[in-house]
Amino acid sequence: xxxxEHNPDRTADVLIVGAGASGAAVAASLSEAGFDVVCIEQGHxxxxxxxxxxxxxxxxxxxxxxxxxxNKRRLPEDYPVNVEDSAVDPVMFNGVGGSxxxxxxxxxxxxxxxxxxxxxxxxxxxxxxxxEDLEPWYDLNDHVMGCSGISGDPANPPRxxxxxxxxxxxxxxxxxxxxxxxxxxxxxxxxxxxxxTRYGQGRxxxxxxxxxxMGCYQRAKAxxxxxxxxxxxxxxxxLVTGARVREITTDSAGSATGVNYLDTEGNDRHRAARSVVxxxxxxxxxxxxxxxxxxxxxAGISNSSxxxxxxxxxxxxxxxxxxxxxxxxPWVGPVANIILSQEFYETDPDRGFLRGYTxxxxxxxxxxxxxxxxxxxxxxxxxxHHAVLERRFRNTLGLxxxxxxxxxxxxxxxxxxxxxDSSGLPAPKITYRVSDNSRALLDHAIAQGTKVxxxxxxxxxxxxxxxxxxxxxxxxTARMGDDPERSVVDKNxxxxxVDNLFIVDGSVFVTGGAVNxxxxxxxxxxxxxxxxxxxxxxxKA
Amino acid sequence: MVIKTDTNLLTxxxxxxxxxxxxxxxxxxxxxxxxVIKRSAADFRFQDALTTVxxxxxxxxxxxxxxEDGQDDALRTAExxxxxxxxxxxxxxxTVYYMQPEVxxxxxxxxxxxxPEGNIMPPWDESVLGVIRQRxxxxxxx
Numbered sequence: 012x013x014x015x016e017h018n019p020d021r022t023a024d025v026l027i028v029g030a031g032a033s034g035a036a037v038a039a040s041l042s043e044a045g046f047d048v049v050c051i052e053q054g055h056x057x058x059x060x061x062x063x064x065x066x067x068x069x070x071x072x073x074x075x076x077x078x079x080x081x082n083k084r085r086l087p088e089d090y091p092v093n094v095e096d097s098a099v100d101p102v103m104f105n106g107v108g109g110s111x112x113x114x115x116x117x118x119x120x121x122x123x124x125x126x127x128x129x130x131x132x133x134x135x136x137x138x139x140x141x142x143e144d145l146e147p148w149y150d151l152n153d154h155v156m157g158c159s160g161i162s163g164d165p166a167n168p169p170r171x172x173x174x175x176x177x178x179x180x181x182x183x184x185x186x187x188x189x190x191x192x193x194x195x196x197x198x199x200x201x202x203x204x205x206x207x208t209r210y211g212q213g214r215x216x217x218x219x220x221x222x223x224x225m226g227c228y229q230r231a232k233a234x235x236x237x238x239x240x241x242x243x244x245x246x247x248x249x250l251v252t253g254a255r256v257r258e259i260t261t262d263s264a265g266s267a268t269g270v271n272y273l274d275t276e277g278n279d280r281h282r283a284a285r286s287v288v289x290x291x292x293x294x295x296x297x298x299x300x301x302x303x304x305x306x307x308x309x310a311g312i313s314n315s316s317x318x319x320x321x322x323x324x325x326x327x328x329x330x331x332x333x334x335x336x337x338x339x340x341p342w343v344g345p346v347a348n349i350i351l352s353q354e355f356y357e358t359d360p361d362r363g364f365l366r367g368y369t370x371x372x373x374x375x376x377x378x379x380x381x382x383x384x385x386x387x388x389x390x391x392x393x394x395x396h397h398a399v400l401e402r403r404f405r406n407t408l409g410l411x412x413x414x415x416x417x418x419x420x421x422x423x424x425x426x427x428x429x430x431x432d433s434s435g436l437p438a439p440k441i442t443y444r445v446s447d448n449s450r451a452l453l454d455h456a457i458a459q460g461t462k463v464x465x466x467x468x469x470x471x472x473x474x475x476x477x478x479x480x481x482x483x484x485x486x487x488t489a490r491m492g493d494d495p496e497r498s499v500v501d502k503n504x505x506x507x508x509v510d511n512l513f514i515v516d517g518s519v520f521v522t523g524g525a526v527n528x529x530x531x532x533x534x535x536x537x538x539x540x541x542x543x544x545x546x547x548x549x550x551k552a
Numbered sequence: 553m554v555i556k557t558d559t560n561l562l563t564x565x566x567x568x569x570x571x572x573x574x575x576x577x578x579x580x581x582x583x584x585x586x587x588v589i590k591r592s593a594a595d596f597r598f599q600d601a602l603t604t605v606x607x608x609x610x611x612x613x614x615x616x617x618x619x620e621d622g623q624d625d626a627l628r629t630a631e632x633x634x635x636x637x638x639x640x641x642x643x644x645x646x647t648v649y650y651m652q653p654e655v656x657x658x659x660x661x662x663x664x665x666x667x668p669e670g671n672i673m674p675p676w677d678e679s680v681l682g683v684i685r686q687r688x689x690x691x692x693x694x
Contacts, residue, residue: 064665068591071647075595083597124692131694141694161678165689179673185680192683199684200676207676218670228667342661343671357692378659382646392569392642393624404659 017249019282023049024551025543026269026284028256028299030054031109032529033515033536034290035235035243036152040540042246046551049249049282051256051272054088054106057236062226069222070379077225079113080480081105088253090432092294093440099325101294101441101482107252108236109292110483111529113224116204116232117348117371118158118530120149123168124357125524128417132358132365135417138521139493139502140538142168148534148541153202155242156233156533157210160202166353175207178217183339183408184349187372190467196354201371203348204233204529212241221342222376232345254280255434258303259287259512265307267512273434285550286511286543290536293323293485293517297424298439300489313489313506313514318499320425320488322418323443324523328481329453330370330411331460332386333469338405341374347411349374355459356525364451366415368525370460373409381407386475402471410463412456415525416449418487445477453477484528489518503546504539511550515539559585561612565605568623569642570649576658579649587648598644604637605630 025041027034030052042048063072074083079102081089088105104113123142128135150171160173177200180188184200191198205223206216217223217231230237244250253275260268260281269283289296297320301311311319352370355362375381381404382390390399427440453476461472492498495507500519506512515536517528524531543550566588567580576582592598608630609615615626631638649655656663 065667067653067664068651069664071591071644071651074643074647075598122691123694127694131692161681163681163685165684165687165691167691168689177676179676180680181673188680197684197687197690200681218668219673220665220667220670222665228665229670344673377650377664378655378661379647379650382650383643389639389642390646392627394571396570397573401659404661 017049021047022283022285022552023047023249024284025049025286025288026051026282027288027290028270029109029289029291029295029516030107030235030240030250030252031290031292032111032235033532034109034288035239036533036536037288037290037515037540038243038248038250039239039246040537041543042243042248044540044544046543047247048243049251049284051251051254051270051282052107053253053255054104055252056107057112057226059226059228059230062228064220064222064225065228069225070377073225073380079104079224087433090436091430091438093427093430093438097441097443098445098477098479099443099482100480101325101485102480103292103294103485107240107250108234111234112226112236114483114529115224115345115347117527118156118202118204119351119369119526120167120170121524121526121531122356125522128366128522134365135522136492136497139491145531145534145538148537149530151537152530152533156204156238157206157214158202159205159207161200164199166197166199166356173202175210178203178205178207178345178348180349181344183341183374184372186339186467187408187410187463188350190463191352193466194463196352196463198350198352201348201351203345205345205348206231211238213237217345219344221344221346221374224346255436256299257434257436259299259312261305261307261312261509265509267312267509277434285552286513286547289512289514289518290516293488294424294439294441296514296516296518297488298426301426302436308508313499313508313512315508316496316499318490318497320423321420322487322490323422323424323441324416324418324484324486324520325443325482326416326484326523326525327414327445327449327453327477328411329457329475329477330386330409331457331464331475332407332409332473333464333467334403334471334473335406335408335467335469339408340405341408342376344374346376347371347373355455362455364448364455366417366452366525368412368414368452368456370456370463371411371413373411375407375409378404385409386473387478388473408464410460412453412460413525413527414449414452414456416523417446418490418522419446424488484517484523486517486520486523486528489514490521491519492521503542504535513539513543558606558612559589561606561609561615562588564616564623565609565627566645568620568627569645574658576654579645582649582652582654584648584652588645591648592644597640601637601640601644604634605641608633
């Protein structure tokens with residue numbers, strides 16, 4: 012990797028806010044196309060050899076300094092989130108790579124029907140793009156990030172050959188798969204951005220160490236600090252870390268002129284750019300847009316629709332865990348990308364709810380996390396403690412369900428009136444409640460998941476009606492659409508209001524689907540980057 | 553701020569929460585009170601929980617004078633008084649306990665992510681797809 016000396020006083024072609032899943036993809040694509048790119052990231056680079064999963068106290072760190080929850084992690088680069096009025100806590104990581112540092116790298120795609128919810132089910136809205144529109148960038152992203160899997164899944168449209176064969180599903184995966192087979196229900200090995208063979212620069216194959224949520228020592232799990240960023244920097248992109256953007260600046264016509272940000276020392280600085288790309292996730296992006304109010308944008312930048320921050324979707328997550336009579340040693344292999352089932356993905360009115368869900372098998376981790384609670388069921392203290400712990404520890408597998416979470420305007424990100432981050436900037440406040448549709452969907456998923464686990468031989472079922480700390484997927488808060496009164500950006504991610512402001516993260520989702528969204532987020536980002544390359548030569552010096 | 557007498561109280565409480573098993577002493581007997589105090593001091597949420605739970609228990613002398621059933625009753629009272637704080641304190645106690653090598657040995661667990669050697673899994677076997685491969689595509693067309 013080569014680095015280029017950059018003049019901070021220049022006017023860059025493109026300024027990206029956020030160096031995570033989508034920002035990195037845009038940075039690589041546009042720098043390879045010859046744009047002068049600068050990215051500002053509030054977090055820092057990570058050293059994969061220092062991830063705490065190999066530390067004896069990794070389970071304690073997962074509760075504090077390496078928590079997925081920024082309200083527990085509380086690092087200077089994090090911002091607090093007011094969740095008093097939310098049924099779900101948003102989780103994220105701030106750093107180069109963003110939340111791809113702390114993810115399971117489970118990478119299914121949206122279904123074609125997810126883009127046509129209004130047409131098919133009469134609720135929410137249709138996307139202005141289709142699955143077919145996005146497919147080339149899904150494929151491109153699968154190759155850059157490195158996807159292990161196998162094509163031929165009957166629940167999805169045919170897709171190109173996966174760059175690597177599937178991660179082995181293990182004896183435990185075969186147990187659950189066999190149960191699905193006997194029930195006559197769908198299952199398939201998960202697509203994963205985890206190397207099943209050596210793939211990419213300096214990235215080894217998965218060694219099945221088991222604790223990959225907190226970063227991957229082997230670099231087998233893809234994160235954009237390992238995939239897109241080296242390419243972008245090789246092409247001359249500038250990445251400024253430890254710098255917190257506080258507002259997007261505009262000129263008298265309302266066009267974006269760059270950003271004001273606080274550097275590592277807290278000094279207020281300005282970076283000029285011919286365009287701004289927001290890639291700060293579905294909470295961080297609307298927060299910053301709302302902070303960027305001005306005479307031309309009194310309700311926040313690009314907010315003439317009033318929809319910035321509205322329609323927040325998380326994906327509802329609940330499920331069941333099964334305790335089996337024999338050891339399954341669930342710490343061997345990736346945590347949560349083993350097999351999935353999309354038997355109940357599409358709408359069936361007889362079920363009493365619209366849309367559907369994906370089952371996702373999961374493994375356990377260490378005894379500390381088992382003691383703290385499988386599916387929210389803490390092992391009791393006292394005389395029964397050891398017997399219950401030993402029954403669960405080596406013998407428990409989970410079947411989580413990710414449910415489609417339809418957009419509702421009252422579910423939102425706003426600016427908190429009192430809470431601030433370490434720089435004194437207003438923190439986001441989340442308002443979110445579980446809808447009746449989502450509740451019915453989760454109840455169905457738990458009942459069907461229980462059947463699967465019992466069919467697989469589980470002798471005890473631990474039900475988790477809905478997990479609170481599962482807001483991994485931050486979607487919908489600056490949605491795309493053709494109608495400027497019903498959306499914030501167009502189908503290319505370009506603001507309806509500001510002719511040089513783009514949004515490429517999960518904020519632009521119109522509906523959420525029922526799968527982990529990162530491949531879709533990155534495909535959208537790459538598509539927007541190609542749109543800029545092919546249509547916005549005016550942004551290049 | 554946790555003082556010496558609190559350490560004695562905590563040691564006794566830990567032995568009731570995670571009691572001895574087999575040849576292994578309880579969490580108190582393993583000498584984990586100091587470790588729980590140290591780890592709690594590193595995170596204000598943990599510290600608040602520890603202080604709350606200790607504050608809900610009888611004085612050290614009174615708690616130590618109770619028999620095991622009496623100590624359990626006192627802990628249950630603390631649990632019902634401040635369930636969130638008690639739960640978080642319990643999470644810290646459990647996590648510290650399950651960090652200990654002698655506990656790992658008893659559970660036949662390696663104790664951490666084995667790096668760089670990893671674990672062994674049987675290789676991917678495509679024959680497991682035999683049944684599902686026979687299913688016709690069923691994704692919803694648009």
